[in-house]
Amino acid sequence: MEQEFHKPCIGIIGGGPAGCFCAYQLQNVCDVTVFEMTSPLKTLLVTGGGRCNLAHAEYDFKELAKFYPRGEKFLYSVLSKFSTADTLEFFRAIGVETYTQQDNRIFPASNSAADVREKFLAALNVTFKKEKALRVNPFEGGLEIATDSGSYKFESIVVAVGGHAGYNIAKYLGHNIIDPSPALVGLKTDKVFTSGVVLKNVKTKIGKTVLQDDILFTHNGISGPLAFKISSLMAREKFPYTITLDLTGEIDLQERFNANPHKTLKNLVGELVPKSFAAEICPSGDIKCSQVSAKVREELMKNLRSLELKVLSTSGGGEVVTCGGVDLKEINPKTMESKLVPHLYFCGEVVDIDGFCGGFNLQNCWSTAFVAAENITHGLRRSTF
Numbered sequence: 001m002e003q004e005f006h007k008p009c010i011g012i013i014g015g016g017p018a019g020c021f022c023a024y025q026l027q028n029v030c031d032v033t034v035f036e037m038t039s040p041l042k043t044l045l046v047t048g049g050g051r052c053n054l055a056h057a058e059y060d061f062k063e064l065a066k067f068y069p070r071g072e073k074f075l076y077s078v079l080s081k082f083s084t085a086d087t088l089e090f091f092r093a094i095g096v097e098t099y100t101q102q103d104n105r106i107f108p109a110s111n112s113a114a115d116v117r118e119k120f121l122a123a124l125n126v127t128f129k130k131e132k133a134l135r136v137n138p139f140e141g142g143l144e145i146a147t148d149s150g151s152y153k154f155e156s157i158v159v160a161v162g163g164h165a166g167y168n169i170a171k172y173l174g175h176n177i178i179d180p181s182p183a184l185v186g187l188k189t190d191k192v193f194t195s196g197v198v199l200k201n202v203k204t205k206i207g208k209t210v211l212q213d214d215i216l217f218t219h220n221g222i223s224g225p226l227a228f229k230i231s232s233l234m235a236r237e238k239f240p241y242t243i244t245l246d247l248t249g250e251i252d253l254q255e256r257f258n259a260n261p262h263k264t265l266k267n268l269v270g271e272l273v274p275k276s277f278a279a280e281i282c283p284s285g286d287i288k289c290s291q292v293s294a295k296v297r298e299e300l301m302k303n304l305r306s307l308e309l310k311v312l313s314t315s316g317g318g319e320v321v322t323c324g325g326v327d328l329k330e331i332n333p334k335t336m337e338s339k340l341v342p343h344l345y346f347c348g349e350v351v352d353i354d355g356f357c358g359g360f361n362l363q364n365c366w367s368t369a370f371v372a373a374e375n376i377t378h379g380l381r382r383s384t385f
């Protein structure tokens, strides 16, 4: 007698980019229910300043993995299965054309996250339930989701709750959560300079990593690409910590003084850094270059080449991704399945993976969601309820 198979029921907790992408991958072969307590893909709207930086134009998966301070090695297998080119193919398939900016960030041609969201939602053919999942309970033959309004049985469950809420679900099932802390954020510092000043190509060294990018001074510290990278690499460091900024690179100040004896010190330095900032870092800025003492020159040189700032805390702004989440040791990188609870999967920001600014965090969503879906569809079992 022929066995009767029906479409397996899959529950996805979280209708952000990761949960929705997983749903899309499964929708033709499974009955998919997405539990989203707010609105599906709402979190996509703010990405890329409303433009949605949906991927990064690095097509070698090992090179791409280098942009993730947490998760680089884990992502080798994930990104080898689904990477930048696959992301672009998906978006083309749902009617989102893209372009690559000079800095390799990839955006929709419409420059509109709202447009991406609309097209993505139109391509989804799954059931959405506006309920908050509270707990996942394993039972013989499957997993049950208990929500604030009811309980539902599934053969497999994907947890895609993002980095801001929902760790309790994983914790309840015995998973270890690496302490969450914000990354890709502005930083509060002890010294504060004129707000709004941007310094180009500032260098700093974090451990063995040399970073070079633009920095923006804010009312209480620093922001901009370099600050976000620092916040990412130092996300697990205790506050306060000290950073040293090289603002100008190699320069011969004495030679410049000799060539401009009548210029004031702050005017000369104003050629190297923005003028309002020059006035703030010049000791005795009104004296003429010909009168600069060795002590003042040294102090100025220190400010330009190794400006020390004490970082006191994060200060918000930026992409704000979570460093931390479900411990990677407890997830199989080849399948995104929990090593503790069979048929339980994780994808997106809920796991302890985070990347720099530039499309890497959404790429993590697409890729981990794809791998989870791929494994669910490979392992389709006969429903037992």
Ligand SMILES: Cc1cc2nc3c(=O)[nH]c(=O)nc-3n(C[C@H](O)[C@H](O)[C@H](O)COP(=O)(O)OP(=O)(O)OC[C@H]3O[C@@H](n4cnc5c(N)ncnc54)[C@H](O)[C@@H]3O)c2cc1C
Binding pocket: 013, 014, 015, 016, 017, 018, 019, 035, 036, 037, 038, 039, 040, 041, 042, 043, 044, 046, 047, 048, 049, 052, 053, 054, 055, 131, 132, 133, 134, 160, 161, 162, 163, 164, 165, 166, 318, 319, 320, 321, 347, 348, 349, 350, 358, 359, 360, 361, 362, 363, 365
């Ligand atoms: C301002 C900003 C700009 C950003 N810009 C970019 C960018 O341009 N490029 C980039 O790559 N990354 C960007 N990011 C990061 C990126 O948005 C996130 O990494 C990504 O949204 C994570 O997707 P996710 O699906 O894992 O989680 P989320 O997007 O957080 O989605 C999780 C969803 O699950 C729902 N949920 C949570 N708990 C429950 C529960 N118990 N029951 C039911 N539903 C639940 C939430 O309501 C939410 O909708 C940005 C982030 C921010 C904050």
